[in-house]
Amino acid sequence: MIKKNIQRIIQYRMCLLKFQNLGFERIFSYTLAQEIGVSPEQVRKDFSQFNLRGNKKAGYKIQDLLDKINELLHKEDIHKIILAGLGNIGKALVQYKGFINRNMQLVAGFDIDPAKLKKNCRIPVFHIDDMPKVIREEKARIGILAVPEQVAQEVCNQMVEAGIKGILNFAPVMLKTPEDVTVQNISVCNELEALIYMSEKTTDKKEKEKKGKKRK
């Protein structure tokens, strides 16, 4: 399970880069908090936990924070990522230009469909059977799973077997992995259902309030 504070550190980092690009050198917990939607105390607590220190009255030095966070997140080197499944989602990811700015690189794709192989010229696409070999050669440790749910667990197993330690899973299945392999699920449908629930809940609440008023 990934801790909340690390997820926020990742957000702070993006925010710090933004402010640095705007020409700022220093920043307050209040500003960061505002920006990512938490309390300033939360920001200070997070920083404190990772030993990121600022100056009283003068706030935090952006470059300083970035250096320390970059170290924490191992941003000094480029991380290789492999991708299984070059369907709709896979193709979108291959086209995405935002990875390299963040020191990540899609180094190879894999599919079972011969039509998908080598067609997308942005990254080399191999047959899924070559995945173990390529993962080992590239020493990749992070994989993205964008295959149909029916084969998700199977492809996951192959990744784990080849040494992958973190999997970003788009398939709507709960993958079973050894405990040293972390899985993060992205489920568009689940998120949408949660949004629908929230939206109905707030309207339900409003209607209740309305009725309450009427009774008065």
Next chain:
Amino acid sequence: MIKKNIQRIIQYRMCLLKFQNLGFERIFSYTLAQEIGVSPEQVRKDFSQFNLRGNKKAGYKIQDLLDKINELLHKEDIHKIILAGLGNIGKALVQYKGFINRNMQLVAGFDIDPAKLKKNCRIPVFHIDDMPKVIREEKARIGILAVPEQVAQEVCNQMVEAGIKGILNFAPVMLKTPEDVTVQNISVCNELEALIYMSEKTTDKKEKEKKGKKRK
């Protein structure tokens, strides 16, 4: 903020459907827990909180749970969803066939690029300027944001103005919305960075353990 228990309820639902399709009529908290990776106590607690009841010794009746969860999640009717941005991600979503099984329907897309309009024939695609009108006509309440980050807040504002109450945001920005509008962010890069952090952390730990052994 969306509560954790609702997110699990959504997962239980998928799991229940799976077991129902396999021919089961009843299920135990233990089985569901196993399946989605939580403790059986958690499952029972969640069910208890939403007044989903089972039989001691005989577990839960799947159909019963599904009926109640469907009501809870407003699954009786099909929910209309609109999509802003028909680039890489937008196109992938348009192609996705999994929405309708879950009572959700992409009813319209919007883009600023004339080349994108009406080209994807699966759903009608309008110019972004028509979004307010179409949202109101369709009475859509949920929107997906898949536009470049530079215009994300602006398009978000237009959605909110037109009555959207839940936004699934793919852009790497923290959107500002009124508190009755819920936002869920999907950030592939953040998730990958978190996975990288975890994978490095576990290897760090292992190396430490190794060293510890050597010393002995």
Next chain:
DNA sequence: TTTAATTTGTTAATTTTTAAACAAAACCTT
């Protein structure tokens, strides 16, 4: 019919996460 086994559901305890409080440091003003 009685006993044993099993599983729920609630209550209590624990852990994790978030928020509040406030002293200490740094800076600014006078």
Next chain:
DNA sequence: AAGGTTTTGTTTAAAAATTAACAAATTAAA
């Protein structure tokens, strides 16, 4: 240089989420 203001960082408190514990219910077995 003194006093006031601001902002950090730590400590304490509160809230939220998870886990544990166990009584009550139900079924199966003896």
